[in-house]
Amino acid sequence: MSALAKYRQVFLTGIQTSLVYRWNFAIRATFSLLHLVYIFILWGAAYAGQTEIGGFPLAATLTYFVVLLILQFFLSAANDDYEISEEIRNGLINQFLTKPINYFAYRLSLYFSARIVTGVLSLLPFLCILPFIGPKLALPAGDHLALYAVAVPALLMSAFIQFTIAYCFGMLTFWFLEIQSFIILSLAVEAVLGGQIFPLDLMPPWLYQLSSWLPYYYQMYFPTALLTGRITDLSVALQGLAIQAAWAVALFLLARFLWTRGLRRHTAVGG
Amino acid sequence: MSALLRHLRIWLASIRYSLVRAMMFRGDFIMWALVELFWMSVNVLLVGIIYDHTESIAGWSKYEMLLLVGTTLLVQRLLMAFFWSNLFELGRNVRSGTFDFFLAQPGWPLFMVSTRKFDLDGLVNVPVALAIVVYSAHRLNLDPSAAQIVVYAALVVCGLVLHYATLLAIISLVFWLQSAKGIEGGYFGLTEFSRLPREALRGVAQVVFVFALPVVVVSNVPARLLIHGFEPGMLAWMVGATVFWLAVAIAVFNAGLRRYSSASS
Numbered sequence: 001m002s003a004l005a006k007y008r009q010v011f012l013t014g015i016q017t018s019l020v021y022r023w024n025f026a027i028r029a030t031f032s033l034l035h036l037v038y039i040f041i042l043w044g045a046a047y048a049g050q051t052e053i054g055g056f057p058l059a060a061t062l063t064y065f066v067v068l069l070i071l072q073f074f075l076s077a078a079n080d081d082y083e084i085s086e087e088i089r090n091g092l093i094n095q096f097l098t099k100p101i102n103y104f105a106y107r108l109s110l111y112f113s114a115r116i117v118t119g120v121l122s123l124l125p126f127l128c129i130l131p132f133i134g135p136k137l138a139l140p141a142g143d144h145l146a147l148y149a150v151a152v153p154a155l156l157m158s159a160f161i162q163f164t165i166a167y168c169f170g171m172l173t174f175w176f177l178e179i180q181s182f183i184i185l186s187l188a189v190e191a192v193l194g195g196q197i198f199p200l201d202l203m204p205p206w207l208y209q210l211s212s213w214l215p216y217y218y219q220m221y222f223p224t225a226l227l228t229g230r231i232t233d234l235s236v237a238l239q240g241l242a243i244q245a246a247w248a249v250a251l252f253l254l255a256r257f258l259w260t261r262g263l264r265r266h267t268a269v270g271g
Numbered sequence: 272m273s274a275l276l277r278h279l280r281i282w283l284a285s286i287r288y289s290l291v292r293a294m295m296f297r298g299d300f301i302m303w304a305l306v307e308l309f310w311m312s313v314n315v316l317l318v319g320i321i322y323d324h325t326e327s328i329a330g331w332s333k334y335e336m337l338l339l340v341g342t343t344l345l346v347q348r349l350l351m352a353f354f355w356s357n358l359f360e361l362g363r364n365v366r367s368g369t370f371d372f373f374l375a376q377p378g379w380p381l382f383m384v385s386t387r388k389f390d391l392d393g394l395v396n397v398p399v400a401l402a403i404v405v406y407s408a409h410r411l412n413l414d415p416s417a418a419q420i421v422v423y424a425a426l427v428v429c430g431l432v433l434h435y436a437t438l439l440a441i442i443s444l445v446f447w448l449q450s451a452k453g454i455e456g457g458y459f460g461l462t463e464f465s466r467l468p469r470e471a472l473r474g475v476a477q478v479v480f481v482f483a484l485p486v487v488v489v490s491n492v493p494a495r496l497l498i499h500g501f502e503p504g505m506l507a508w509m510v511g512a513t514v515f516w517l518a519v520a521i522a523v524f525n526a527g528l529r530r531y532s533s534a535s536s
Binding site: 023024027028031032033034035037038041042044045046047048049050053054178181182184185188189191192197198202203204 | 296299302303305306309310313316317320321323324325326328329448454456457459460461463464467468471472476
């Protein structure tokens with residue numbers, strides 16, 4: 001079996017496994033609409049009496065949050081860190097040590113399968129409410145094609161960074177019995193520095209500059225900003241893409257390092 | 272009465288056990304306390320960022336909004352301390368069959384499910400939430416009377432019961448679904464509205480989140496008590512909503528309990 005075929009099978013099995021929980025994903029996506037309602041009310045009230053905040057009209061800010069929420073379903077490594085942690089703790093990774101399967105590639109295949117299922121299912125409730133929220137949204141005006149083209153690799157690398165960070169947190173199980181608190185802390189940092197709580201460009205300029213050098217910026221904010229017109233300068237977009245690529249490589253190397261060092265501490269028990 | 276006392280003794284024993292356990296895993300306890308502190312800071316930061324760009328939200332000034340957010344955080348920290356872990360695990364236990372263990376215990380099932388764990392890390396952040404409320408009140412030059420403070424405390428307890436009821440009703444859906452994965456998101460989705468001023472909601476949103484569901488009233492009534500003084504109608508509304516929604520949540524749980532048929536092999 002060729003290397004690609006192996007991971008294709010993992011991907012297909014992952015799709016089937018994820019589909020078992022389709023109702024849960026659909027419910028989660030529906031609940032996320034509540035978050036969207038909250039966003040619309042909060043920012044609608046904040047914009048009352050003024051046409052722009054941070055140089056953007058209300059429609060641009062609402063579009064930013066809608067796109068970000070949809071991308072979260074397609075990209076966010078929601079459960080991978082927990083699952084990797086469980087597989088290490090329960091000794092399930094032992095089977096990968098004796099087989100010609102790369103654990104990183106195996107988990108990455110499962111990540112992509114789960115994201116496709118959750119992403120597509122999340123679109124259903126969004127499509128249902130589109131006639132109501134559509135008139136309140138606005139995509140970037142003018143010629144934005146070059147920036148959309150940059151957004152494609154940015155989205156792929158964003159997915160890779162999302163997964164690799166989750167993978168690295170999962171690897172911590174080799175050293176710590178309980179990693180849930182690390183994960184939640186990371187989620188909180190990601191929520192702020194990834195632009196989920198507010199668009200990062202609303203922060204003071206020095207803080208925004210600082211955040212653009214961190215990996216969290218490239219997890220969600222960067223592709224969303226490209227798609228929704230918060231980044232309009234092509235040179236800034238290309239510079240961002242280069243920093244994002246550097247982070248993707250650095251995190252991949254870190255993941256490999258943690259796996260190699262972690263295995264040295266690992267003891268496989270059982271028959 | 273003796274049954275009530277017996278259950279209270281069980282709760283105290285569970286709290287004692289949880290405290291001993293927290294002290295055994297001190298590193299974990301500190302980490303979780305930091306996680307909660309960080310999340311609280313995120314909420315305060317959002318208020319700061321928005322008010323950097325605007326003067327008011329639905330007529331609420333920056334420190335009035337901070338007082339509202341502080342009140343919400345206060346209620347949520349209490350929920351995290353006393354009930355969150357218990358109800359969160361209910362979802363997993365029903366699926367795995369571990370829920371049988373609670374049914375076999377000598378106590379009311381809902382009580383046993385809700386009180387087994389106590390999270391000290393949630394409680395240590397209560398003073399931080401209180402500090403946000405006190406600081407906001409100070410910046411607003413508020414001087415609440417003793418009666419106002421006592422009623423505020425009572426409303427916070429009502430808020431805790433309302434949050435508990437909301438979470439219980441949502442998690443109890445696990446009796447009908449295959450897994451609890453993601454359904455706790457419904458709780459977080461709903462409680463976000465408690466950080467909004469009531470005046471910001473209009474039309475259908477007002478009907479749903481102010482009048483039909485208790486998610487706005489839960490924080491707005493205590494915050495308004497400190498800012499605007501006593502409003503009897505509001506107080507009656509809060510108490511009535513608390514009693515009603517607790518009854519609904521218990522009914523959903525009991526209906527789920529009747530459906531439960533164990534999951535172990």
